Amino acid sequence: MLPTTRSLRLGFYTLAIILGAVLAAGLAMRHAERQALVEDAARANQQLALYANSLHTLIDRYRALPAVLALDPQLRAALNGTVSTEQQDALNRKLEKINGAARSSTLELLDRTGLAVAASNWRLPSSYVGHNYGFRPYFSQTRTQGTGRFYAVGVTSGIPGYFLSSAVTSDSGEFLGAMVVKLEFPELEREWQGSDTLLVSDARGVIFIANQPGWRYRLLQPLSDSDHADLKATRQYDKQPLTPLEYQSLRRFDDNSELARVVGPDGTADYLWESLPLTAEGWTLHLLRQPQVAFEDTRNAALAAAGLWLALVFLLLFLNQRWRLAKMRQRSREELEQLVQERTRDLRTAQDGLVQSAKLAALGQMSAALAHEINQPLTAQRMQLATLRLLLDHGRVDDAYKALKPVDDMLTRMAALTGHLKTFARKSPSGLRERLDLAAVVDQSLQLLDARLRDEQVSTVLHLTRPAWVRGDAIRLEQVLINLLRNALDAMQDKPCKRLQIRLEADEQLWRLTVTDNGGGIAAEHLPNVFDPFFTTKPVGDGLGLGLAVSFAIVHESGGRLSADNHASGAVFTVTLPIDLEAPVSC
Ligand code: ADP
Numbered sequence: 325m326l327p328t329t330r331s332l333r334l335g336f337y338t339l340a341i342i343l344g345a346v347l348a349a350g351l352a353m354r355h356a357e358r359q360a361l362v363e364d365a366a367r368a369n370q371q372l373a374l375y376a377n378s379l380h381t382l383i384d385r386y387r388a389l390p391a392v393l394a395l396d397p398q399l400r401a402a403l404n405g406t407v408s409t410e411q412q413d414a415l416n417r418k419l420e421k422i423n424g425a426a427r428s429s430t431l432e433l434l435d436r437t438g439l440a441v442a443a444s445n446w447r448l449p450s451s452y453v454g455h456n457y458g459f460r461p462y463f464s465q466t467r468t469q470g471t472g473r474f475y476a477v478g479v480t481s482g483i484p485g486y487f488l489s490s491a492v493t494s495d496s497g498e499f500l501g502a503m504v505v506k507l508e509f510p511e512l513e514r515e516w517q518g519s520d521t522l523l524v525s526d527a528r529g530v531i532f533i534a535n536q537p538g539w540r541y542r543l544l545q546p547l548s549d550s551d552h553a554d555l556k557a558t559r560q561y562d563k564q565p566l567t568p569l570e571y572q573s574l575r576r577f578d579d580n581s582e583l584a585r586v587v588g589p590d591g592t593a594d595y596l597w598e599s600l601p602l603t604a605e606g607w608t609l610h611l612l613r614q615p616q617v618a619f620e621d622t623r624n625a626a627l628a629a630a631g632l633w634l635a636l637v638f639l640l641l642f643l644n645q646r647w648r649l650a651k652m653r654q655r656s657r658e659e660l661e662q663l664v665q666e667r668t669r670d671l672r673t674a675q676d677g678l679v680q681s682a683k684l685a686a687l688g689q690m691s692a693a694l695a696h697e698i699n700q701p702l703t704a705q706r707m708q709l710a711t712l713r714l715l716l717d718h719g720r721v722d723d724a725y726k727a728l729k730p731v732d733d734m735l736t737r738m739a740a741l742t743g744h745l746k747t748f749a750r751k752s753p754s755g756l757r758e759r760l761d762l763a764a765v766v767d768q769s770l771q772l773l774d775a776r777l778r779d780e781q782v783s784t785v786l787h788l789t790r791p792a793w794v795r796g797d798a799i800r801l802e803q804v805l806i807n808l809l810r811n812a813l814d815a816m817q818d819k820p821c822k823r824l825q826i827r828l829e830a831d832e833q834l835w836r837l838t839v840t841d842n843g844g845g846i847a848a849e850h851l852p853n854v855f856d857p858f859f860t861t862k863p864v865g866d867g868l869g870l871g872l873a874v875s876f877a878i879v880h881e882s883g884g885r886l887s888a889d890n891h892a893s894g895a896v897f898t899v900t901l902p903i904d905l906e907a908p909v910s911c
């Protein structure tokens with residue numbers, strides 16, 4: 325079976341969510357690693373500052389020594405002329421003693437040509453005495469500037485060291501020679517022993533101090549030709565071979581901090597490489613540390629990021645679902661409202677139609693009665709006219725006038741009847757709310773049914789409060805009354821003694837109109853249904869079952885109520901309508 329578009333889309337979304345989670349985890353891992361490296365670098369930097377401090381302290385301790393010794397009168401006197409063997413011996417012993425006390429590596433006294441006239445190591449085979457060091461930069465520096473300093477591998481001893489020198493001058497300020505102290509760093513290198521690699525490089529990038537074997541005399545950058553020439557002239561690193569240290573920067577944090585891949589003496593490894601320039605000496609101190617990023621930290625960061633991503637996705641999905649649900653609810657509410665409006669409109673149209681068809685039905689039923697009603701006066705009038713003709717033939721004009729009166733009356737009544745029928749059949753606009761007297765509506769309805777009331781010998785009892793002002797549509801209310809009266813007459817059809825009672829009285833804010841008959845009442849099981857459209861107990865052709873339904877609607881429309889009930893011998897229909905309190909307009 326082919327997968328549906330829906331399941332394809334679902335698969336795509338799932339894949340996108342998983343990819344997002346993996347991406348978030350990957351990014352978080354990278355970030356965590358980087359963060360750990362940056363923190364490690366900051367820690368290494370602090371340590372580097374401590375190491376730099378210890379180096380400075382060491383150098384500073386000896387910086388003043390040659391200057392102080394250069395003031396010694398014995399040394400100055402010795403350099404003033406040629407040094408005798410006894411003088412040299414005395415000087416050697418003196419320097420040896422001071423060197424022991426100061427715990428420096430070596431002390432030597434050079435004459436104005438750079439020849440060592442005395443040295444603390446005079447006893448050793450590597451004694452400086454008798455050697456000339458005029459080629460060393462510290463000597464020329466001392467001659468020209470008064471002091472000098474220089475790191476170099478001892479040409480005699482082969483031991484590297486830092487030479488600090490001070491000029492020995494005559495009273496007149498003439499340069500007589502130089503007092504030199506040599507410091508060696510093996511002790512410092514031992515002190516720095518640890519897991520980190522500590523290096524000191526000179527201005528040319530030559531590493532000359534290292535706490536690990538194999539790093540010393542490596543080049544951090546290629547030497548120029550002039551560098552080569554200088555090194556040769558000063559014999560700074562003497563016979564030591566200088567080999568380049570290969571490294572490649574992987575990531576740079578700042579000018580003095582980076583992650584680098586170094587081909588070191590112990591093989592290739594990645595190092596966190598921190599540098600600190602030592603401006604006083606023109607050197608640079610380096611700390612190389614193998615980064616240690618905790619696996620748990622990065623894993624936790626990755627899990628947290630993936631979790632966060634999933635939570636975010638589910639939150640968005642949840643919100644989206646809610647929003648769609650709300651939109652759907654809103655749409656169905658609108659649809660329902662529209663439907664209700666449509667139905668209400670339809671209902672009103674249907675109701676108007678019902679009222680009209682009920683009227684027409686009533687009209688149809690009434691026409692038979694009307695034909696009878698009109699026929700009777702017509703026959704009477706024909707007979708009356710024959711009488712009139714006879715009276716006129718006999719010249720009895722006065723009697724003839726008298727005989728005209730009943731004809732006139734009968735014609736007036738017939739005109740009233742037909743006029744009323746016209747208004748009854750008219751389709752009146754719904755919602756008419758004219759001020760009208762309910763008692764007059766009762767009168768007019770009774771008048772319309774007068775013939776039937778008389779024919780069926782119904783005794784009618786009226787208790788009408790006049791005027792009974794209400795607001796509504798007179799024709800429609802009249803239709804209600806006619807329906808109620810006709811139903812009462814129908815119910816009393818087979819009763820020998822027919823009694824119809826109509827009451828109209830005020831009850832607080834309402835007019836209460838009751839129509840009571842003695843037709844036997846409505847069966848209890850029918851009572852809840854009498855107002856339903858098309859509910860009828862009458863034989864087919866006699867009843868449509870619309871009268872009460874339409875009447876109910878009309879009364880409601882006028883703001884009133886219509887109810888049905890039984891009394892001892894028949895039914896009672898009650899119409900209540902609000903009393904219209906507005907005073908009639910007097911003109
Ligand atoms: P129809 O008169 O065409 O049957 P109506 O809606 O006017 O329709 O009346 C519905 C039914 O209510 C009648 O068929 C009848 O059963 C009952 N009914 C109405 N008025 C009375 C009454 N005065 N006495 C007894 N039953 C009545």
